[in-house]
Amino acid sequence: MSKQAKVVPKFANEAEERVFWETHDSTEYLDWSKARTSVLPNLKPTTRTISLRLPQHLLDSLKAAANARDVPYQSLIKVWLQEKLRSH
Structure with a gap:
């Protein structure tokens, strides 16, 4: 400046x-x-509700995988999406 x-x-x-x-x-x-840049770990990210149509067999598989990990299937989907985006 x-x-x-x-x-x-x-x-x-x-x-x-x-x-x-x-x-x-x-x-x-x-x-x-x-x-x-600073990280503010205590802030919750803004979320938005979306509608996503999945084949029933895929949803059943997601729910089974989430149940095996003892987490809600919606949370598992978010984690997997975030992991995939980071590796891309």
Whole structure:
């Protein structure tokens, strides 16, 4: 960042801060080139319900595999999808 960053003001509450950032450019206040990635393990990911049609034999196999692992079959599907995406 070539110019001096502005000082981020103190906010009385989250609503005030939200209004501020909706109307100001954060690059005038923060040097994003120095930003680091951080992991927030306690945050729950946003989920969305979907409808997925599966052949009955596949659903039966998934339920059997989940039962053998003592987990809900929906959770097993999510784990397997995530594993497959990571390996891809």
